[in-house]
Amino acid sequence: MMISIHRLAGPAILALGLALPALPVAAQPRDTLTLCQTLEPPILDPSGGAAAAIREVTYGNIFEGLVAYDRDGKVVPALAREWTTSADGLVWQFRLRPAQFHDGSAVTAADVKFSFERAVAPDSKNAQKWIFEPIAAITTPAPDLVEITLKSFTADFLEGLAMGDATIFSAASVGKAATEPVGTGPYRFVRWQRGDRLLLERNDSWWGAKPAVKSVTFRFISDPQAQVSALLAGDCDAHTNLGAHEAVAQLRADPRLAVTIGRTEGETIVAINNAKAPFSDLRVRQAMAMAVDRRLVNEGAVSGLGTPIGSHFSPNHPAYLDLTAERPVDLAKARALLAAAGYPNGFATTLRLPPPAYARRSGEIVAAMLGQIGIRATIEPLEWPQWLERVFRNKDFDMTIVAHVEPLDVNIYTRDNYYFGYQSPVVKEAYARTKTARSETERLEAFRTIQRQITEDQANLFLFMLPKITVARKGLTGLWPNWPVPANPLAELRWE
């Protein structure tokens, strides 16, 4: 006996070494997680690109700002513990909480000044420079106190600071932010296998309550069918926004999985080249609106999981107006409008579509619907680089379909040189009021004026809000059902 035990000791110790820690883990809730998302971020620096995938990985996980959006889209404290504004709204003071970067250095007021000045520098690739444009000066009266003076009153200044584009970096580590990010958040970067997965680990020196999940793997699966297979096979504990909406019924029937249908901030629109004939004629755009039944497009393109919209505005926002009843489908009236505009037999046009399934499917349906009033739209599928070059930059298009995913992005209707070429003094004036409004009511009213005006002008055809389809293993709680900003704050997740 002695001999045999002795002989077995080596492997036995090894086996115990593996088995012992495993036993209590089996009894406790799991503390690992594999989260799957559709697109891989091109880089990990949220101040270096507009891609939503960057935020989906880093927002509130690796990186933090002074303030943050919560799951309801409300601005809450992050690295700033509290803040005050002067009576005229021009001077903001942010009191920082004691916090550390992942390399151990403390977060100071100087880091805030550095980050914001870097964001507006001429060589900055920040996608939302407008956030920082109102800033006149940044001073650091104390290591934990930042004072920002604005050039003029800006109602959405704080909301801008909550975006990933206003992340706080340290000068020492910002150079590596794109590939080996060092942030302040509850999770630190471990490893990134490009094309496949990215590993994060809990940052135990984070200022907030200790997150329940210790290590998280992000996996990137772009093919909708592969997403479904990965969920069914248990390779993913959750998918943050499933592409295969047609599989929702099948996944709902699976007792191991929970499916939640939420909303993104993605207004899906048929963008019309307002600057080009015949679309420059309001009657033509109105006729098109009366031919396109957005409820059917929503059904056919995203299995009815989106939310129909009548203007370029998210139903998640308190200023939202339901304008879907404006210009109901009426083919006879639409044909009459076309005739009045000088096109009794309709006209031929093109519909240039980017690659996502929602755009290609909506495109086929919209083309068929426009065909009913004699508008013969030839579909031209484009890849993203072509679309960005031809449609978005060179405005070489008649119609296209795309989802505008940034929150509160109605300001695109005030830009002089934007791709769909819409111009309206009313909208510009109202948008300026949203910046200067001293009361919330006044601000919301200004946003409502914009919504009414762009619907009145039928600047584009407004289809639906892209749905967010969250699929998670039963027992995993805390994923955001909606995406006020594209984000998956891991500190809120736990296994039950």
Added chain:
Amino acid sequence: MNPAWRHPSFGVGAVLMALVVGAALLSLVWTPHDPTAMRIMARLRPPSADHWLGTDQFGRDIASMVLVGARNALLVGLVAVGIGLVFGVALGMFAALYRGRLIDEAVMRGLDFVFAFPAVLTAILILTWFGPGLVNAVVAIGIFNIPVFARQARGATLQVLALDYIRAARLAGLSRGAVMRRHIVPNITGLMIVQGSTQFAFAILAEASLSYLGIGTQPPNPSWGRMLNDAQTYLATAPHLALVPGLAIAITVLAFNLLGDGLRDLLDPRMKER
């Protein structure tokens, strides 16, 4: 009974081809429904009395789409093979006439260059350059067919040119053009028909591949390849969406390949002598 029908490949191929051609012709005058009409609330329905093969993701009638798809597939085959045949045979015969001269080398090496690229890759290149669409796809497939026919035509022409009676005809004062017309063309026609039917199958498959990739036939014009692509997302829930166009492609390609095999045997002069 005509002995041709007794040839198993030819017989089966001819029956299948008649089926496909019949479907294509029928679609010109009648389809159960409008193949482009969408009934979104009746989407992804299984086969029924009203929709014999069910409906697709937009509620379009699959039976009607498959019928019209047959027309598109045959059109692609005819035009693509036509382009290859006309230009390929002309170039091949021309090269054979000037055998060994610089012009022969130039033409044939040029065609080798085209042939060196994989067919579908060439087509993707052309479609990326000129934009996607049925016409461009057909031209792209047709261009790839040119060297195939040219090589065959050159070889066959050289064989015929070496025969004694051609030399005799030339000595008797018959011009090059007349030799081509009277002696070469009739002699190589059989071979070209056989090659044509194989290339026909290839063209249909190529169009299906290009449409599957989204750069061939554009919606709403029905294409078997695009139907397959669309069906991919519904494989788990509505497999008939993929099965129907998949079968249609398989049957058509099989028909033309069998036909080609049969024709090769039947048109072979050595078989005739027996």
